[in-house]
Amino acid sequence: MESRIRGARAPADQPALQPRAAGGQPPLLPHDLVRPVKQAIVARVVALFNDRDRGERPVARRPDGLFGPQAVAWRVHGDVGSMMVGGVAGLLLQMLHPGVLAGVWDHSNFRADMHGRLRRTARFIALTTYGGRMEAEAAIARVRGIHDRVRGVLPDGRPYAASDPALLAWVHVTEATCFLDAWIRYAEPRMTAADQDRYFAEMAQVATALGADPVPRTRSAAQRLMITMRRQLACDARTREVARLVLTQPASGRMAEPVQALAMQAAVDLLPAWARRMHGLHVPLLRRPLIRAGTFGVARTVRWAFEQGPPGAFLRRG
Numbered sequence: 001m002e003s004r005i006r007g008a009r010a011p012a013d014q015p016a017l018q019p020r021a022a023g024g025q026p027p028l029l030p031h032d033l034v035r036p037v038k039q040a041i042v043a044r045v046v047a048l049f050n051d052r053d054r055g056e057r058p059v060a061r062r063p064d065g066l067f068g069p070q071a072v073a074w075r076v077h078g079d080v081g082s083m084m085v086g087g088v089a090g091l092l093l094q095m096l097h098p099g100v101l102a103g104v105w106d107h108s109n110f111r112a113d114m115h116g117r118l119r120r121t122a123r124f125i126a127l128t129t130y131g132g133r134m135e136a137e138a139a140i141a142r143v144r145g146i147h148d149r150v151r152g153v154l155p156d157g158r159p160y161a162a163s164d165p166a167l168l169a170w171v172h173v174t175e176a177t178c179f180l181d182a183w184i185r186y187a188e189p190r191m192t193a194a195d196q197d198r199y200f201a202e203m204a205q206v207a208t209a210l211g212a213d214p215v216p217r218t219r220s221a222a223q224r225l226m227i228t229m230r231r232q233l234a235c236d237a238r239t240r241e242v243a244r245l246v247l248t249q250p251a252s253g254r255m256a257e258p259v260q261a262l263a264m265q266a267a268v269d270l271l272p273a274w275a276r277r278m279h280g281l282h283v284p285l286l287r288r289p290l291i292r293a294g295t296f297g298v299a300r301t302v303r304w305a306f307e308q309g310p311p312g313a314f315l316r317r318g
Contacts, residue, residue: 038304038306038307044253044256045302045305046058059123059126059127059130059131059135064133065132065133066129066133066136066205066206067129067205071129071198072196072198072199072202074129074130075183078130079299080299080302081186081263081295081302082185082186083125083183084263084267085263085267085295086181086183086267087118087122087175087178088264089178089182089268089271090174090177091118091246092246092275093174093178094170095242095243096233096275096278097229097233098154098160098233099154100170101242102160103160103167105242106152107150107152107162111245114249124139124143127139137209140210143210144163144210144211146162147161147163150162165213168207168212169207169214169229170232172203172207172210173225173226173229174226176199176207176222177226180199180200180219182270185270186266197217197219200217200219204217234278235280243279247264247267247268248264259298262294262295263295266291266295268281269288269291
């Protein structure tokens with residue numbers, strides 16, 4: 001039986017979803033409150049993506065990295081709202097591959113630290129997108145070292161390894177596709193086909209360095225790869241358990257609960273229809289416009305908070 005995604009209040013009930021007034025400020029917000037409200041939002045977002053106990057700080061933007069300021073990835077990966085939605089959708093797609101699922105199930109503490117896993121993924125993306133070349137290459141080397149140690153046997157007796165180029169290709173294509181789809185839906189609906197192809201070409205650098213193969217370098221190639229790999233996908237009790245933990249993970253605080261619930265609904269809505277069916281997830285048709293409008297408003301509010309500052313949750317000015 002399909003499960004319905006619940007938990008978020010109707011988007012119209014959330015103040016952050018009101019249209020912005022002229023000058024980029026939310027309506028009905030006194031001028032003397034603008035700065036502290038922005039600071040509060042920024043502080044919460046930065047804390048969400050940086051582990052203070054490990055001494056992590058936001059990644060500084062550097063022009064000497066893998067891509068540079070003119071890259072499409074710089075604008076896509078700097079948008080907190082769409083990246084959160086795309087990241088969750090990408091993870092749900094990845095877990096449909098038995099080999100990827102087994103690596104997570106057998107070799108990670110996702111049950112106790114799902115947020116930590118998502119935060120580490122976000123930091124890797126920040127370092128490879130905005131960090132200097134040495135930072136990016138060090139992050140890639142660390143991940144490759146982890147992958148080399150992750151191997152085992154699937155329930156049907158087949159061996160798997162996280163360093164398998166085909167598994168890495170599935171992780172890459174789903175992640176890149178979902179990040180881009182979320183960006184288009186919630187930030188740049190009229191993004192050109194040329195820029196979409198540029199994004200996949202840029203992301204191919206990281207995927208190749210991680211050992212993925214094949215690696216799509218255009219939007220159409222990514223779509224073909226996902227179609228080709230669909231025959232390898234499956235959904236079982238372990239897949240559903242991971243999806244449940246992803247979609248119901250505790251928010252960082254009570255104030256964040258409705259926003260997080262909305263983001264989870266938006267992630268399910270972003271999935272291809274076939275992937276929702278495999279997971280047994282359903283977003284009612286009449287609710288989709290509310291989810292999309294609400295998520296668009298939240299994403300826009302976060303952008304407003306970061307105006308005159310870093311272009312994303314993970315960053316600080318160098």
